[in-house]
Amino acid sequence: MDSKGSAQKGSRLLLLLVVSNLLLCQGVVSTPVCPNGPGNCQVSLRDLFDRAVMVSHYIHNLSSEMFNEFVSTVFLAYFQKKPFRSFIECPNNPNELNLLDRFQDKRYAQGKGFITMALNSCHTSSLPTPEDKEQAQQTHHEVLMSLILGLLRSWNDPLYHLVTEVRGMKGVPDAILSRAIEIEEENKRLLEGMEMIFGQVIPGAKETEPYPVWSGLPSLQTKDEDARHSAFYNLLHCLRRDSSKIDTYLKLLNCRIIYNNNC
Amino acid sequence: MDLWQLLLTLAVAGSSDAFSGSEDSSGNLKFTKCRSPELETFSCHWTDGANHSLQSPGSVQMFYIRRDIQEWKECPDYVSAGENSCYFNSSYTSVWTPYCIKLTSNGGIVDHKCFSVEDIVQPDPPVGLNWTLLNISLTEIHADILVKWEPPPNTDVKMGWIILEYELHYKELNETQWKMMDPLLVTSVPMYSLRLDKEYEVRVRTRQRNTEKYGKFSEVLLITFPQMNPSACEEDFQFPWFLIIIFGILGLTVTLFLLIFSKQQRIKMLILPPVPVPKIKGIDPDLLKEGKLEEVNTILAIHDNYKHEFYNDDSWVEFIELDIDDPDEKTEGSDTDRLLSNDHEKSLSIFGAKDDDSGRTSCYEPDILETDFHVSDMCDGTSEVAQPQRLKGEADILCLDQKNQNNSSSNDAAPASQQPSVILVEENKPRPLPIGGTESTHQAVHTQLSNPSSLANIDFYAQVSDITPAGNVVLSPGQKNKTGNPQCDTHPEVVTPSQANFIVDSAYFCEVDAKKYIALAPDVEAESHIEPSFNQEDIYITTESLTTTAGRSGTAEHVPSSEIPVPDYTSIHIVQSPQGLVLNATALPLPDKEFLSSCGYVSTDQLNKIMP
Numbered sequence: 056m057d058s059k060g061s062a063q064k065g066s067r068l069l070l071l072l073v074v075s076n077l078l079l080c081q082g083v084v085s086t087p088v089c090p091n092g093p094g095n096c097q098v099s100l101r102d103l104f105d106r107a108v109m110v111s112h113y114i115h116n117l118s119s120e121m122f123n124e125f126v127s128t129v130f131l132a133y134f135q136k137k138p139f140r141s142f143i144e145c146p147n148n149p150n151e152l153n154l155l156d157r158f159q160d161k162r163y164a165q166g167k168g169f170i171t172m173a174l175n176s177c178h179t180s181s182l183p184t185p186e187d188k189e190q191a192q193q194t195h196h197e198v199l200m201s202l203i204l205g206l207l208r209s210w211n212d213p214l215y216h217l218v219t220e221v222r223g224m225k226g227v228p229d230a231i232l233s234r235a236i237e238i239e240e241e242n243k244r245l246l247e248g249m250e251m252i253f254g255q256v257i258p259g260a261k262e263t264e265p266y267p268v269w270s271g272l273p274s275l276q277t278k279d280e281d282a283r284h285s286a287f288y289n290l291l292h293c294l295r296r297d298s299s300k301i302d303t304y305l306k307l308l309n310c311r312i313i314y315n316n317n318c
Numbered sequence: 319m320d321l322w323q324l325l326l327t328l329a330v331a332g333s334s335d336a337f338s339g340s341e342d343s344s345g346n347l348k349f350t351k352c353r354s355p356e357l358e359t360f361s362c363h364w365t366d367g368a369n370h371s372l373q374s375p376g377s378v379q380m381f382y383i384r385r386d387i388q389e390w391k392e393c394p395d396y397v398s399a400g401e402n403s404c405y406f407n408s409s410y411t412s413v414w415t416p417y418c419i420k421l422t423s424n425g426g427i428v429d430h431k432c433f434s435v436e437d438i439v440q441p442d443p444p445v446g447l448n449w450t451l452l453n454i455s456l457t458e459i460h461a462d463i464l465v466k467w468e469p470p471p472n473t474d475v476k477m478g479w480i481i482l483e484y485e486l487h488y489k490e491l492n493e494t495q496w497k498m499m500d501p502l503l504v505t506s507v508p509m510y511s512l513r514l515d516k517e518y519e520v521r522v523r524t525r526q527r528n529t530e531k532y533g534k535f536s537e538v539l540l541i542t543f544p545q546m547n548p549s550a551c552e553e554d555f556q557f558p559w560f561l562i563i564i565f566g567i568l569g570l571t572v573t574l575f576l577l578i579f580s581k582q583q584r585i586k587m588l589i590l591p592p593v594p595v596p597k598i599k600g601i602d603p604d605l606l607k608e609g610k611l612e613e614v615n616t617i618l619a620i621h622d623n624y625k626h627e628f629y630n631d632d633s634w635v636e637f638i639e640l641d642i643d644d645p646d647e648k649t650e651g652s653d654t655d656r657l658l659s660n661d662h663e664k665s666l667s668i669f670g671a672k673d674d675d676s677g678r679t680s681c682y683e684p685d686i687l688e689t690d691f692h693v694s695d696m697c698d699g700t701s702e703v704a705q706p707q708r709l710k711g712e713a714d715i716l717c718l719d720q721k722n723q724n725n726s727s728s729n730d731a732a733p734a735s736q737q738p739s740v741i742l743v744e745e746n747k748p749r750p751l752p753i754g755g756t757e758s759t760h761q762a763v764h765t766q767l768s769n770p771s772s773l774a775n776i777d778f779y780a781q782v783s784d785i786t787p788a789g790n791v792v793l794s795p796g797q798k799n800k801t802g803n804p805q806c807d808t809h810p811e812v813v814t815p816s817q818a819n820f821i822v823d824s825a826y827f828c829e830v831d832a833k834k835y836i837a838l839a840p841d842v843e844a845e846s847h848i849e850p851s852f853n854q855e856d857i858y859i860t861t862e863s864l865t866t867t868a869g870r871s872g873t874a875e876h877v878p879s880s881e882i883p884v885p886d887y888t889s890i891h892i893v894q895s896p897q898g899l900v901l902n903a904t905a906l907p908l909p910d911k912e913f914l915s916s917c918g919y920v921s922t923d924q925l926n927k928i929m930p
Contacts, residue, residue, distance in 0.1 A: 115528050186414060187408060187411060299436050302528070306479075310476065310478030317476050318477070
């Protein structure tokens with residue numbers, strides 16, 4: 056009798072363990088368990104999206120702060136020491152001549168629009184991302200998701216090199232380096248999550264979309280200090296912009312897929 | 319790329335809020351702000367300062383340019399956003415695209431700015447602010463409510479195009495400062511524990527998440543609660559501070575009284591410790607009044623034990639009254655120091671005080687001491703010129719007999735010449751004084767007190783055995799009586815080790831010898847530490863309290879190895895020069911023939927010749 060009782064107890068325990076495992080594993084993002092079948096994991100997808108939105112929000116915050124800090128410390132410190140004339144080409148329009156006087160103003164470096172258009176465009180500009188709400192609304196969520204994935208993948212390499220170069224740069228505050236490292240990690244995490252979401256939203260889809268390759272490493276390593284500082288500025292500005300795009304697209308997808316446009 | 323060069327210059331020169339055409343020369347025409355309320359459209363505003371009336375309308379133009387449209391275009395809508403503004407509707411708006419705008423007046427660029435649309439989002443205020451009652455407390459004094467609002471209507475929050483963050487402010491109606499709650503992502507928030515009898519105000523504002531700028535505040539919502547139950551608002555529970563204070567005071571008072579009047583001494587001591595009363599040991603003034611000197615004396619004697627003892631031992635020793643010339647010296651150092659200190663000043667002073675009848679007693683010791691002690695107060699000490707009268711009659715000078723025995727000739731000789739004498743030979747350190755006993759360790763301090771006038775014929779030798787704290791010098795009877803130490807027998811010898819020869823057994827030293835000794839005094843001093851064998855007993859001052867080791871050792875070490883018996887006392891005739899002492903050398907079989915005849919008492923003139 057005892058053996059039977061103990062066997063029953065053992066089996067009950069085992070069952071309990073299995074069930075608890077199943078339940079506990081529900082919340083794990085990395086290995087989603089779909090009790091309702093492979094194509095219908097609404098619960099886990101919600102969690103995935105919540106997590107992804109949180110991470111993208113975090114990345115956007117970090118990149119904004121990093122950009123602001125870079126501009127107000129390293130960039131400003133550098134350009135305060137030199138006149139702008141060497142950096143700016145002379146305008147052809149005589150009406151603009153009076154602007155040359157303002158080049159000496161040290162406040163130029165302040166403000167987020169500094170050299171916004173003067174510098175090269177971002178390496179991700181080739182991606183056909185929607186630029187306003189109507190365009191975004193008309194973009195299919197698959198396209199949107201692949202765009203997000205392309206953006207995330209294309210930033211892997213530049214972020215890695217950004218960390219390396221910032222580390223080797225003198226006079227850079229620790230906050231910038233720590234944020235760069237953090238962004239790089241979070242970017243990888245978000246990429247993983249997005250790949251998972253993609254796998255769930257579009258099961259069976261292959262993501263072999265090519266993503267833009269970054270080729271700005273030489274300009275980050277150049278000896279020309281002017282070019283180097285402007286390359287950093289450009290990179291951080293593009294990072295901030297692209298993180299804002301990713302954040303917006305994810306929110307859009309979240310409301311569309313999970314909440315049915317009723318956030 | 320001329321256009322881009324232009325753009326470059328514009329981009330570099332413009333865009334920041336800090337720099338918005340403040341250096342413009344043509345009035346105050348400049349951009350005030352560009353704003354997008356919902357990330358779909360945006361508008362830019364400018365001011366034209368004070369020159370509005372002067373400028374012809376329409377001369378102000380605004381142009382914009384985008385990277386993808388590489389040319390300047392004029393503002394599409396000058397009207398929709400109001401005066402001095404430019405409105406870009408959704409077709410002209412492209413998010414994440416850099417824009418540059420410029421303001422021209424009569425063709426000249428007045429201001430310029432560069433931005434991206436996602437950086438200038440500033441939502442409109444929320445709408446539909448209202449509240450609902452959640453519940454009321456049992457006491458019907460507090461209530462919880464839920465405040466709700468709607469996002470700005472133009473923002474597409476449902477689609478998730480823009481995520482808004484809200485900030486609620488609230489305050490009571492009569493307050494001036496708004497309190498704010500933490501930012502929220504939802505459009506409702508509960509407020510707890512509002513008082514039913516008070517009115518509140520609430521307002522909300524919003525901003526896009528991840529941006530810094532808030533939009534304007536919504537309209538203020540007034541929250542008033544209908545009077546539910548008049549009776550419920552009558553009483554207001556207030557903490558009964560008054561009662562607590564009263565009872566507290568009462569309790570404390572009761573406790574205090576119990577403690578004071580209780581017999582628990584321990585607790586009483588703990589809480590109310592007794593204040594120590596100053597206790598000064600002193601003389602009961604009543605005793606003084608009653609004239610009971612005996613008791614008073616005993617009291618005083620307690621503090622001066624030694625003197626009392628001494629008196630018991632040697633009652634026949636008289637005190638010698640000394641004059642004090644220099645009141646300042648009373649406070650110097652110890653008694654020993656006073657005795658043994660540099661004699662020069664004192665000798666001078668002694669010389670000065672030749673009218674020794676003064677007998678001043680300037681000590682602090684009152685005249686309470688028994689008179690049979692013959693206390694002449696000797697104030698701190700320095701033994702000085704003695705009162706000859708007393709000395710004569712009273713001093714029992716040690717070894718006087720012996721001296722007379724030993725140095726009868728000297729005694730005879732001494733009176734022969736009238737020399738102002740005297741000094742108290744004091745040694746605390748090896749001094750150029752004749753000291754040094756060979757074997758005897760008792761080298762008495764020579765206290766030769768003599769009044770030049772009255773003691774012309776007598777030399778007094780007395781061993782100072784003690785100096786009281788009060789400063790009286792206590793002369794002791796011959797140590798031979800006490801210890802049998804033939805102090806009187808021994809002859810102090812002032813000899814340098816190198817000159818042991820010339821001193822034999824005379825009590826006195828020739829001035830030559832003295833001179834030599836004095837000259838060698840420094841050497842002696844240096845050598846004073848060589849002979850530690852002589853010992854421990856006081857050479858000068860027999861009493862323990864006054865011995866100084868230096869004196870002791872110094873004096874002891876002066877003893878030459880030759881061990882020539884030397885007299886105890888040597889009268890010293892001080893030469894006026896402060897540089898040394900000259901001892902009387904009388905009846906000494908001195909080899910020095912030069913001064914044979916002159917040994918003895920040397921006249922002052924002779925001394926002056928000899929001594930520098």
